[in-house]
Amino acid sequence: xxxxxxxxxxxxxxxxxxxxxxxxxxxxxxxxxxxxxxxxxxxxxxxxxxxxxxxxxxxxxxxxxxxxxxxxxxxxxxxxxxxxxxxxxxxxxxxxxxxxxxxxxxxxxxxxxxxxxxxxxxxxxxxxxxxxxxxxxxxxxxxxxxxxxxxxxxxxxxxxxxxxxxxxxxxxxxxxxxxxxxxxxxxxxxxxxxxxxxxxxxxxxxxxxxxxxxxxxxxxxxxxxxxxxxxxxxxxxxxxxxxxxxxxxxxxxxxxxxxxxxxxxxxxxxxxxxxxxxxxxxxxxxxxxxxxxxxxxxxxxxxxxxxxxxxxxxxxxxxxxxxxxxxxxxxxxxxxxxxxxxxxxxxxxxxxxxxxxxxxxxxxxxxxxxxxxxxxxxxxxxxxxxxxxxxxxxxxxxxxxxxxxxxxxxxxxxxxxxxxxxxxxxxxxxxxxxxxxxxxxxxxxxxxxxxxxxxxxxxxxxxxxxxxxxxxxxxxxxxxxxxxxxxxxxxxxxxxxxxxxxxxxxxxxxxxxxxxxxxxxxxxxxxxxxxxxxxxxxxxxxxxxxxxxxxxxxxxxxxxxxxxxxxxxxxxxxxxxxxxxxxxxxxxxxxxxxxxxxxxxxxxxxxxxxxxxxxxxxxxxxxxxxxxxxxxxxxxxxxxxxxxxxxxxxxxxxxxxxxxxxxxxxxxxxxxxxxxxxxxxxxxxxxxxxxxxxxxxxxxxxxxxxxxxxxxxxxxxxxxxxxxxxxxxxxxxxxxxxxxxxxxxxxxxxxxxxxxxxxxxxxxxxxxxxxxxxxxxxxxxxxxxxxxxxxxxxxxxxxxxxxxxxxxxxxxxxxxxxxxxxxxxxxxxxxxxxxxxxxxxxxxxxxxxxxxxxxxxxxxxxxxxxxxxxxxxxxxxxxxxxxxxxxxxxxxxxxxxxxxxxxxxxxxxxxxxxxxxxx
Numbered sequence: 056x057x058x059x060x061x062x063x064x065x066x067x068x069x070x071x072x073x074x075x076x077x078x079x080x081x082x083x084x085x086x087x088x089x090x091x092x093x094x095x096x097x098x099x100x101x102x103x104x105x106x107x108x109x110x111x112x113x114x115x116x117x118x119x120x121x122x123x124x125x126x127x128x129x130x131x132x133x134x135x136x137x138x139x140x141x142x143x144x145x146x147x148x149x150x151x152x153x154x155x156x157x158x159x160x161x162x163x164x165x166x167x168x169x170x171x172x173x174x175x176x177x178x179x180x181x182x183x184x185x186x187x188x189x190x191x192x193x194x195x196x197x198x199x200x201x202x203x204x205x206x207x208x209x210x211x212x213x214x215x216x217x218x219x220x221x222x223x224x225x226x227x228x229x230x231x232x233x234x235x236x237x238x239x240x241x242x243x244x245x246x247x248x249x250x251x252x253x254x255x256x257x258x259x260x261x262x263x264x265x266x267x268x269x270x271x272x273x274x275x276x277x278x279x280x281x282x283x284x285x286x287x288x289x290x291x292x293x294x295x296x297x298x299x300x301x302x303x304x305x306x307x308x309x310x311x312x313x314x315x316x317x318x319x320x321x322x323x324x325x326x327x328x329x330x331x332x333x334x335x336x337x338x339x340x341x342x343x344x345x346x347x348x349x350x351x352x353x354x355x356x357x358x359x360x361x362x363x364x365x366x367x368x369x370x371x372x373x374x375x376x377x378x379x380x381x382x383x384x385x386x387x388x389x390x391x392x393x394x395x396x397x398x399x400x401x402x403x404x405x406x407x408x409x410x411x412x413x414x415x416x417x418x419x420x421x422x423x424x425x426x427x428x429x430x431x432x433x434x435x436x437x438x439x440x441x442x443x444x445x446x447x448x449x450x451x452x453x454x455x456x457x458x459x460x461x462x463x464x465x466x467x468x469x470x471x472x473x474x475x476x477x478x479x480x481x482x483x484x485x486x487x488x489x490x491x492x493x494x495x496x497x498x499x500x501x502x503x504x505x506x507x508x509x510x511x512x513x514x515x516x517x518x519x520x521x522x523x524x525x526x527x528x529x530x531x532x533x534x535x536x537x538x539x540x541x542x543x544x545x546x547x548x549x550x551x552x553x554x555x556x557x558x559x560x561x562x563x564x565x566x567x568x569x570x571x572x573x574x575x576x577x578x579x580x581x582x583x584x585x586x587x588x589x590x591x592x593x594x595x596x597x598x599x600x601x602x603x604x605x606x607x608x609x610x611x612x613x614x615x616x617x618x619x620x621x622x623x624x625x626x627x628x629x630x631x632x633x634x635x636x637x638x639x640x641x642x643x644x645x646x647x648x649x650x651x652x653x654x655x656x657x658x659x660x661x662x663x664x665x666x667x668x669x670x671x672x673x674x675x676x677x678x679x680x681x682x683x684x685x686x687x688x689x690x691x692x693x694x695x696x697x698x699x700x701x702x703x704x705x706x707x708x709x710x711x712x713x714x715x716x717x718x719x720x721x722x723x724x725x726x727x728x729x730x731x732x733x734x735x736x737x738x739x740x741x742x743x744x745x746x747x748x749x750x751x752x753x754x755x756x757x758x759x760x761x762x763x764x765x766x767x768x769x770x771x772x773x774x775x776x777x778x779x780x781x782x783x784x785x786x787x788x789x790x791x792x793x794x795x796x797x798x799x800x801x802x803x804x805x806x807x808x809x810x811x812x813x814x815x816x817x818x819x820x821x822x823x824x825x826x827x828x829x830x831x832x833x834x835x836x837x838x839x840x841x842x843x844x845x846x847x848x849x850x851x852x853x854x855x856x857x858x859x860x861x862x863x864x865x866x867x868x869x870x871x872x873x874x875x876x877x878x879x880x881x882x883x884x885x886x887x888x889x890x891x892x893x894x895x896x897x898x899x900x901x902x903x904x905x906x907x908x909x910x911x912x913x914x915x916x917x918x919x920x921x922x923x924x925x926x927x928x929x930x931x932x933x934x935x936x937x938x939x940x941x942x943x944x945x946x947x948x949x950x951x952x953x954x955x956x957x958x959x960x961x962x963x964x965x966x967x968x969x970x971x972x973x974x
């Protein structure tokens with residue numbers, strides 16, 4: 056330490072020497088008369104220095120006297136110092152030799168210089184600090200010599216005004232009880248602040264040893280395992296103040312840590328010049344842990360993009376001119392880099408900025424030409440859509456935007472005065488630069504073509520663009536940036552070798568222009584009412600088309616009531632969407648957010664796919680907004696239909712009956728309308744989802760041809776290629792109808808029990824009849840010439856229209872009585888016809904009936920000639936008869952066969968056969 060102090064003093068002396076030298080030359084060097092030191096003053100200063108040197112001779116003696124507690128003399132002090140700091144030197148002589156060797160250039164004249172500076176020096180003591188006495192050490196006042204110039208000079212100190220040590224101020228006996236882990240203690244302690252002295256009573260700790268933990272009967276506490284810690288089962292010591300745990304180690308082994316359950320990994324949205332990552336949060340309740348995984352980067356070789364520096368801020372100016380520049384990475388990572396004032400990129404940038412103030416584009420300023428290009432493009436689109444006669448032509452009008460921009464940019468001549476020549480954009484570069492604009496318009500066209508939107512709505516969309524785009528700064532900014540990049544490249548390449556020439560990538564600027572334009576269009580209030588009004592008409596027409604597919608509802612819609620209801624629904628929808636812009640504003644806000652976030656991603660260097668994926672994620676919630684609004688509209692439409700029905704019913708059925716009918720019918724109609732609207736809502740939201748996915752797909756991934764619609768025998772089918780990412784269909788191609796596959800239907804011969812069929816044919820694929828088979832009537836059965844009798848059944852009676860057999864017989868008896876016959880002389884039975892197929896069924900009776908013979912009643916056999924009378928009741932409908940008809944049938948005795956009566960039956964019949972003597 057002394058060596059270091061000595062080195063410091065030598066440096067100070069050197070400074071003093073220089074100072075003294077300069078002081079003698081002060082009259083010559085001073086710029087101000089007040090700075091000149093007089094000879095008298097110089098003499099006085101020398102005398103002061105001499106006194107200081109003399110005083111320094113006695114420094115060691117004074118120090119030894121002032122600090123008796125440190126050492127008896129200087130030699131002892133230095134020996135103590137050597138022992139305390141062995142790493143510095145073994146002894147003072149060796150230390151100084153080392154110092155001289157280390158600083159040879161100073162050591163030669165050092166002793167002389169130091170002595171000269173401190174010669175005849177007299178200490179001038181100044182109170183530095185007062186140290187209070189403690190229990191064991193005396194107090195004192197420390198003084199320091201004031202002889203000091205520029206922080207160097209005399210560093211002598213002395214201690215004086217000593218005060219004796221205070222001695223300890225002991226307390227009474229203090230008793231500390233034994234705890235679980237420490238023995239008891241009895242002691243006295245010094246009460247002075249800062250003193251830790253204490254006197255302990257010997258033997259007390261042995262008499263009162265540590266108690267040990269008390270877990271006996273303590274409740275077992277169970278803690279469930281977490282993601283990172285195993286479960287615990289433990290007891291807590293019952294002694295007050297002790298929280299020691301008795302842990303069941305086996306429980307922890309049986310219930311290990313659960314481990315994290317990571318949720319969905321979410322993109323951290325880092326700039327493209329940083330390692331891309333996704334982070335997941337643990338889904339277990341109470342756990343806040345996260346896990347981050349690396350994802351694919353956007354730069355070459357899977358690395359992050361190189362930092363991009365294009366703007367420069369001047370630093371360390373001299374006479375207003377920066378000596379260097381600082382640039383912050385364009386991707387937003389915050390990384391900065393310094394560039395020299397003559398760095399080529401900096402020089403070209405500053406030169407380009409200066410040139411842009413005077414640059415002429417087709418003899419116009421850059422601002423004027425940029426605005427003109429956009430105006431020309433929109434006017435061309437407006438004129439094309441105005442002339443369109445079909446929806447397809449209206450959609451094609453959008454091509455005028457990109458075609459006009461491309462045409463005017465390709466022929467644009469940029470005059471740069473400093474270059475003394477014109478520059479233009481290379482056509483190949485322009486084709487690539489404008490791809491984002493072309494892609495956006497192509498996607499918009501494809502989606503509009505597949506949508507239910509009408510030509511009127513597409514016209515409204517083009518007109519809105521023509522209103523909003525000129526009001527946006529995005530196109531002007533984008534085209535000006537394109538001009539700037541062109542001028543920059545021209546200036547840069549003037550002095551560049553062929554293999555060092557550059558072409559600035561302007562595609563991100565065009566992407567940002569398109570996205571910012573979308574955001575501005577969504578934000579602008581102009582034209583939304585007209586566009587929304589057209590959208591509502593399209594949506595209502597779509598709904599009507601769907602409803603008309605159902606014949607039931609189609610008939611209803613064709614009535615005055617149906618037409619009136621539709622117009623009221625249309626008016627209500629417009630009221631909710633046009634007059635109240637809340638819903639449309641929420642949709643517009645979602646579009647604006649999506650465009651702004653995508654633009655931010657472009658600026659941060661994200662890949663095209665990531666930008667599109669994020670754009671899609673932010674646009675898809677629009678489907679949910681639309682679905683909710685359709686539910687709301689469905690409820691309103693249902694109520695309108697309900698009210699319409701109510702008005703109509705009460706017009707014709709006033710009073711409570713009308714209320715009842717209206718309630719029943721109205722509720723049913725309300726439910727039907729809401730269900731139909733819900734079905735339509737599903738179609739609309741599917742359409743919106745499809746539109747968004749196709750619009751944000753980026754590069755489509757088409758596979759092989761797939762069947763979109765299978766052909767039938769008579770209708771064409773369709774095939775196409777479907778994008779695996781978004782479902783977009785391309786290269787739709789018709790498939791010829793397959794034609795019928797004839798199959799012969801063989802002829803079938805008729806029988807007595809079944810009809811026959813002629814030969815025919817049908818299609819084996821669709822089943823349609825190609826040649827119809829004609830029916831060949833079944834063969835007539837062979838009829839037995841004799842009727843048979845059967846007991847009449849309840850079924851026979853009911854077939855004739857009577858509840859019972861007795862009732863049927865009573866009707867027959869009444870007819871007999873009316874004819875003058877006694878029912879007592881009659882037989883009651885059911886007549887049946889026997890045939891080759893058994894009892895002839897009712898459906899096989901010919902239209903003119905069946906004529907057979909019936910054997911005579913047993914009671915008349917062997918009797919004199921009898922007169923017979925037969926009444927029959929049909930049990931089935933016939934050509935001229937119906938079931939239940941009562942027919943009085945004339946009968947006669949066969950002149951050749953005295954045993955039979957002949958009559959005609961038209962179905963199975965309930966019969967009453969009466970007789971009486973002829974004479």
